[in-house]
Amino acid sequence: MPETVSLVQSPPPEVSLDEAGRIAGGLFGVTGAVRSLGSNQDLNFVIHDGHVDRLLKIANPATPATELEAQSRAAALIAERTDVRVPLPHVFADGTSVRPVPLGGETAHARLLDFLPGRTLSGNRYLSPAAVRAIGRLAASVDLALADFDDPGADRVNQWDLRHAMSALETLLPSVADEVLRARLSVVAAEAWAAVSARAAELPVKVIHGDLTDDNVVSSDGRIPDGVIDLGDLGRTWRVGELAITLSSLLHHDGVDLTTAVEAVAAYHALLPLVDAELDVLWPLVALRAAVLVASAHHVLSTDPGNEYAAENLAHEELILEAAVSLPMPVATELVRGAAGEPGAALATPSGRLIRRRYTPGLVDFSVTSPSLDEGWWLDEDAEASILRAAKAEHSFASSIATRFGEPRLTRSRPYAQEAPENVPLGLDLVVSEHVPLQAPWDGVVEASGDLVGNGLRLRIMGATGVAAGPVREGEVFARVADHATISLVADGIAVPTFTTAALAPAWRPFVADPSPLFGLPPAMIHSGDAAWLLEKREQHVAEVQEHYFTDPPIMERGWRELLVDADGRVYVDALNNVTSIGHAHPWIVEAIRRQWSLLNTNSRFHYPAIADFAERLADLLPDGLDQVFLVNSGSEAVDLALRLAQAHTGQRDILAVREAYHGWTYLTDAVSTSVADNPNALETRPEWVHTVDAPVSSRTDDPSRYAVDAVAEVERLAAGGTPAGAFLAETLYGNAGGVALPDGYLDAVYTAVRAHGGVAVADEVQVGYGRLGHWFWGFEQQGVVPDIVAVAKAMGNGHPLGAVITTREIAESYRTQGYFFSSAGGSPVSSVVGHAVLDIIESEGLQENAAVVGTYLKERLEELGSRHPLLAAVNGFGFYLGPEFVRENGTPATEETAAICDRMRRLGVLIQPTGDHQNILKVKPPMVFSRASADAFVEALERVLTTGW
Template sequence: MDDVAPVVQPAPPEIDDATARRIAKDGWGVDAAPRSLGSHQDRNFLFDLGGESGDEKRLLKVANPSVSAAELEAQSAAAELIAASGTRVPLALPLAEGADRSTALRVEVEGTVMYARLMEFLAGETLSGYLSPTAIRAIGALAGRVDSALADFSSPAAERVHQWDLRHARRTLEELLPHVADDQLRSQLEAECTRAWAVVEPLAADLPMQFIHGDLTDDNVISTDGRVPDGVIDLGDLNLTWTVGEIAITVSSLLHHDGVGLAEAMVAVTAYDAARPLTDAEVEALWPLVIVRAATLVASAHHVLGIDPDNAYAAENLTHEEAILNGAISVPLAVATALVRRATSRAAEGIAAPSGLPLLGDATDVGVVDFSPTSAALSNDTWLAEDAERRIFGVALAQHPIVIAPFDQSRLTRSQPLHTAEPANVALGIELHTRDRMPLHAPWAGEVISHTSSSVTLRSGEFDLRIDGVVEPVAQETEATVGEVFAHLLGPAWIALGRTGLEIPRFVPRSLASAWHAVAADPSSLFGVEPSAAGADAARLLARRDAVFAEVQEHYFAEPPVIVRGWREYLIDADGRVTLDTLNNVASIGHGHPRIAAAVAEQWSLLNTNSRFHYPAVVEFAERLATLVPDPLDTVFLVNSGSEAVDLALRLAQAWSSRLDVVAMREAYHGWTYLSDAVSTSTADNPDALATRPEWIHTVDAPNTFRGAYGLDEAHRFAEDAVAEIDRLAADGTPPSAFLSETFYGNAGGMKLPDGYLGAVYAAVRAHGGLAIADEVQVGYGRLGDWFWGFQQQDATPDVVTIAKAMGAGHPLGAVITTREIAEAYRRGGYFFSSAGGSPVSSVVGLTVLDIIRDERLQENARDVGRYLKERIESLGQKHPLLAAVHGAGLYLGSEFVRDRDTWQPATAETAAICDRLLSLGVIAQPTGDHQNILKIKPPMCFSRKSADFLVDALDQVLTTGW
């Protein structure tokens, strides 16, 4: 492998702008002022030639003097193959009309001969900042496609030995390391490479070889949209080498990016493997080569800066390269390789504990505590208490003399709300508590190693059994036979079983836990207990869901977390990740409210039946609802959902007027029943919404002063147009039975209606014998802060009010409130009945929700926190042009993203990507509106200022670093 010493390339040639201009003019007739671009080894100059579109550019590449003409011509030929495969790549321009594209220009500068090419300029941006899973997947696939395109490429004259060929990394580092002045860093680089090379060397003969790009990194891929790479540039490191070196180089370049840890980087490996399958030997060699590449980058940067101290490009990159090294060696090599195996669908099973005698001898009464996200012991907010684990252990010790917390359990007690990073909460050992002094018996023969007075290890073959805690080794014995007592446990202890000599962390993130099982075994068998059951597999559960659910029943996010617990404004997934819920207006009073749980349990233990029976709760609830609305509204219907409420409201209007026609506002969603769907006009929910309305549904413009027909100064004209439409329908002989709208423009992000709008339109529909229906399903019940109902902001009273969502706090509950006279009109056509609407349990839920809103002053909280949150988000709009407006009031807000504030072009794709990035930072958010460019913010009404700050800070991070 290393029989020929690699060439450590000299510094880039000294070429000034004037010389670059002369070279471009002499060789290709291009005469323009160049702009110098950075590079480790060449000199690159950009020429802007203007052109009709103003974006015609050329790139002059003057190669390092160590690069031959044959190498450059091979690069040009390889680019042709890559382009033929459908991948964007800049091609070399011919020296003269009709000449071969691959021919390079020989130039001589101050006696030094080198070669130059003028290249097409590939439009787009290189990758920077945050990388999304989509971008990571794309660069991995791109590397795989490039290697597939070059699989049969051959150019013997271009074969060379150079420092970036990973086959020669060991010799390269021997030359580079003396240039690293930091002794500690130099020793670290040498040690890491020695360990990595020990894995690679035995595999070398089995590693496939071909010509590869050799530097397919974040700096050498181009993205048309600034997010997802779709082109490659700079084949300056093209060479015949190990093919796996391509993806090793690509993956290493990702490790310094915001949002890319080891688990995220594996997305690129999976994509590469799908495009160009890796062999078993390549899988084993991949991560060692990532480490070698990282070390070479760091050492090379020190070398370049040593001979070219003014090289700003190298100086800036050194910070990134150090981050790459730190990421590459952040876990033991065996753990990283286990991640690679998993990413390439290879078995990456954890090591098993060797069979042996019980660690605790004859002790058999061993209790197991549960700290998982679904643990009954962690109800309400107990998981947030600092002493939660100690308290639960204490309760268990009252029942068992020995208690353990299991291996591989995601501990909710180790998770915290309002944290952007995935929690390190998965146990790689067993925690043991005991009432009394406990002898520890050697499960197998081994060497006893006393670390300190609080730690002892039994080493046997390839395994270390380490006990950390209050332990007392037995005398000075250094060997223990099977079953012999080798120490006494005097207090709580942590017990880990791992590969010899490895430091096993107590807790790791779930994304890395299964890979750590390659070096950390489950000690459960030593205690006579069964291993912990595997947690929820999100992908497998989603596949099961898709197999039985109709496809039209959508879910949030392409790869949704498995949510198993909620508390206040937090949602908790099966791995214990705590996310901030910013969109769940259904959970009006907060998740997991103990008063609701207690009330439901008590009522259900007494009675729950259909609503035709006579019982107190339904009477009390209906009376309570009637007191919340102004006169003359006094009569209540109870149903199960907002869809049913809107459907019933429309039936009331049609029965009242003996007419079908209805006027509805555009861009609204009202439900899924026949009638509520008929008046739903949101094209986001149904692209054919307007075209598929029944002929008796008539629509009026949504009064959107941002992108509608009228601006703020003419907002009154929206009401005038709606009144005119109602009058026209009446004049045509089809007066509407009702006008229906949300009272705050909820589905479009909480936009306030123009002052006086509802009053004018309600008067018009009533003048023709119709009813005014206020859809308060989303915005009502105190969420707006200053008003309990949205129609109060308009100082207008409807004839019918529909309610749902907030009134049940997640329980299926809806209502219609109207007048006795209107309700009686419906009675003439028959009777109304809803089996579960207003059932005893539902009525108790409704009453308890109202009590909580009152007692915990949630409407006032929505007002105060909502104002604060809106002000903070508006301040982001001054910093980030994409965030153009913040609509709404209280805790019903909508942050609107546009690409251009003059044209108000919606930033639809950006909004979806922002929501995905927010999820990775611990915030659950979703877009809304017909253009899906509004971030809807309608969290539980217990939302705190601290949560508001976390949301705004996370959004600021996304808008600053990318999505």
């Protein structure tokens, strides 16, 4: 039995702000403005002397000076041995830091400490995985620093020492008026204490911080903790108690589920390895801590009803309790072990057969890549039942059909969910076309439910008929399946759900066996969705400079319309993929490619109808005179060819381009790309024949017309200097800067000036063209101009490599001075058919109109959101070419915030990325099938991020 805790400390006497100021001045010589900080047991006041803040701590009178001096010495040791920021105390000439303070007939003790700048992680705001890992590292760093700390002031007994939790609860529980809650706390504590007691003798004991929680860590940047405060619970106890206390404090934060919380375990374990016994007791201690927290809050409120700090904390602590007991303790312990790289062995399937060989089932595939779920069939609520019925009818060779064990089912995944789906089956379904007898695969006892129990296992059968309850011998028939049964094999005594999430599935494996062999099926290939392994493989062989989205990207396996699905069956709203203009996996495109490839796909220099038909259709989409089409494979190739045409036609090598733009990766397009986000050295490395003008972003000036004036002046300067621009190149709506519309009349003025000196106007429509703006099919239409050369790509092939340059016959013929042109695959039969199909779909499904209607709706919702969250300063663009822009209060680009917002959005099921030279704008360029429901999901996720943090 743990040592008895006699009494929980009573609240400290009240001290006014004026009185606190007098104490600070009288004892420590510090004066200034005073404000109070909340606390359960002590009094804390911030003293600002006009330059810096200091913290006056008045301890509860029940706290002796020896304990406070031990805290001061521990803080000094942490500061000396780590890079963790920690508040150091004012130390007097005699080496002490504590002074007595008479208060209301009692003697308390005061100290003056540094006040750490930054913000604590208090409250329930979002904690990123990086922040969770950082707090785990902080806990390990502090424990390492105090590894040999030995001070008599650290030998104390208090309610927060988890060794004495049961004794503390004896004192605290009578204050819990709710009988149901009181009973529940007792049950949770008893189960946790039983698990801890079994290994208590093996647990290392040392001095720990004792309260290293979200309230007591400080972040310089508001996100990643780098400092520790308040050593008021310093004491000698089980070392693992430090991490248990830290873990419990994370569980009420938005975005921190159990699988995220244990990342703190991994970070701690990497610095300070936990012994086996510590891994076994860590989660029970988390549950025990949760029970003490809730009971303590009730106790404080019963003795100090006006304590707002305790009342606010109680709401958080109730969430901590719910999370701590949301998994059976053995399963949560396995989650801990997995995070520490010490997973338990999977539960083995015993030998034996549940059904006779003649009934061995065929398998049905509900996985993310199942052909049965093509064309969005997985979204049908009745998909599973329909496919099972069809499979049963088709499998004439088998009288039964079974589903796969342990594999994420796409049929259980849904769009717009901000949390991961519970789609991993911990059993399998059996569907039969005739009555199939079930025989005991081992000796056991059959329960009335149809479950077979024996050898520590439970063969759980839901849907059995004709159950013969009682003892049964191996091979004896004990029940039948008449239609459909769900069967799982689990450790007896563990409540196992039918489905779990992909992240939690490994923690269940020591308690759930694969029942497949009982049916004569091979063991299931357990899906891991190991994105880290695949990323490592990619980085070994794919050149590192070929970047990918996100630092820890999910594995994408399937797309449908504006949705993407990863290997774990998580569904994402794709808000950035302007490559797939008409949506992922459009059946018309799939069939067009299949059919044409079955006929012919070859070098584009052969003669076939598709290329002529497609070129004619492209020409018909442009103003009269722009009727000569070159077909290529990408946007880079299209812009490169457009500029080469311009140089060949004009005989003028020099090119005028707009700053902050990206045009491609070829030599020529890279030379005219000036986006420092894409190439930090872009402005310094461009050749002498490339000239630039300011990005015409209207919001940066009170007079947007000046951009055209300045650009025309540059055209005139180049001409006067003998190097007139042979081409003026610009995106017709400014994409890289975040979907910013050019000032009215800008292109007309610059096009006119360039043409006056023999140059031509090149419109980069690679991103903006093809109806994405909604109100216009081409971006240059928004400016009321007609370019001489148009380059387009991305949307043309819906992910198939396809680009085009469209110009006049005169300009096209000029290329002959350079030789002749061909692209082996550009305009191939398959590419041409794909291009035709994309245009058919845009027209027949009204996707340009959809971009106008839904894009306007999305923009309006984002602007309303910005009215409530000042960080969202503007929403640029039109249709499905939008750029929500984030700016700090001081007017500087919110670059770091935007990156973090994108990462959080991905965790909420929305894919988005930053753009612009300052990377502070969201690249909102979704497939043009984007629906109002997807727009709502996007805005709701962003609102959650802006409200709860990133």
